[in-house]
Amino acid sequence: MAGKLPGRGIYVSAERSTLEKAVTKRMFSKGAKKQVKIPDGLTDLVEATLLKRLQDAIGMARKAGKAIAGYEKVKIMLDRGEARVLLQASDGSERGKGKLSTPEGGKWIGFLTADELGLAFGRDRVIHAAVASGTLARRIVEEAARLQGIRQVSGSTPAAEKDIGNA
Template identity: 60%
Template sequence: MTRGGRAKDRDAGAMRTCIATGAERPRTELIRFVIGPDDTVVPDILGRLPGRGIHVAPERAALERAVKKRQFARVARRPVTVPEDLVDAVESQLARRVVELISLARKAGMAVAGYEKVKAWLGRGEAKVLLQACDGSTRGKSRLSTPEGGRWIGWLTSDELGLAFGRQTVIHGALGAGGLTSRVVEEAAKLQGLRTDEQSRGGARARPAGKDKTAR
């Protein structure tokens, strides 16, 4: 297992086809599902469950289409049970995964929270990802800028960021360079597609996420 909590997989860079859109994408950019022993569709967020993987793009519309069109049963070639709350369950599990990864980064000394600490990291060039709560003050968030060549993640709530940093709530956070940061960026990108437009855009307005480069 890697430090970021993901099982090693020689096939990690392989392409897979989304059953809803028909588009091919790297498997790490898709959400994997398996059919459980009771013929129930089960999200495999960590990519570790045994069985044939069924992949769907990390977009609410794609997941809803897969459910509505009964694509899971078609691919499995047998009747399957799709939980009524499948889409919301996937969003919840992805959010939990992102929170866990940020927490691991914090414990490894690769993350800080709080306006002044984040500002200091940005000023010294230590921050590679700026984290800001989607329900935080727009005016307050506008005082900090996305790291040059880095990323901005603004679709987690203040409660979720608080959980990641061991506090009640957090509005501003930052991640430094490292493998865990790359994992946060990867999983957060999936979560963004499952969140509502307002959440994924960080509230009432969209915010540029800097250059489109994965943090390293």
Template identity: 60%
Template sequence: MTRGGHSKDRADDPERKCIATGDTHPKYGLVRFVVGPDAQIVPDILGKLPGRGIWVSADRKAIEKAAKKGAFSRSAKTQVTVPDGLVDEVEKQLARRVVDLISLARKSGSAVTGYEKVKDWLSKEVAEVLIQAVDGSGRGKTKLSTPHYGSYIGWLTAEELGLAFGRQNVIHGALASGGLTKRVVEEAQRLKGVRENTAAGVVGKGKTAR
């Protein structure tokens, strides 16, 4: 079953260069870091902390490479401290960000959960994004298909989705078009890059989850 998705190109979105790979990407495809008052590298998930931004691709290996190879100090042009477990902290903050955005979408009426409600939204073409828990039953998840030209998010846990929807555990969810949906997809894509076990979900039109 296709687990597709796509996001429109944003030609007007500023690009930044990754200090680990040297590749240039739009800002929404990277993670911003700043040097804190104690000369320690701090992730700036929301992109609002003061100071000169240091950019790394939203990719686990890229962040680990930057941390191990002294790339942060070279970019900052001063000696900085990289805290242990930096990439895990980035993953934690990104997951919280995605959960918060889905929660806001739910409160605005742009998100639903529950197999039957999600199925109804899909059949009526209301849903633009299908969300399923990475640790949910594979058999149950295959009964729902990603919206045509829509997106699929499949690397949040049932507990994380439960937090987003105000329940204990959630397996199926859906987002309507408009509102916060585009931001949810972009932030989820960043999370996918830094989360170790993302094999159950793939963003990208025509891609298949394995």
């Protein structure tokens, strides 16, 4: 699994402030020891790339039968103890999201929009989704942590106390 974005030689942590500081202070040119042209909107490009990686990982889990969407299906998966990751759309109803709990020893991801989750599942919108334990669940959590750092979101609501940073 890649712990960094594709490229050679210069890496920056997945935090918006660190990336913006590296661009502002021309750290890429210093690191490369030559002039480096940074595209306008680099942080937005990195965010879009990280979102796509996360959606691809969720889509792969869905195709492997490890990820499901829909309130009732998610509730059943949680009740059976099969879920490792609970995903809930940030723009979903707080009342509906509050009825589902983070899996025991699992992670909760709640900063994606319903449209962003929907793209991962091949639907218009998804509010509730869950991923079974395994390699794909770990990859989803890792990709989400990178995206969360770039977006600078807390990832937590009163309904689900754990974000992707703790469990």
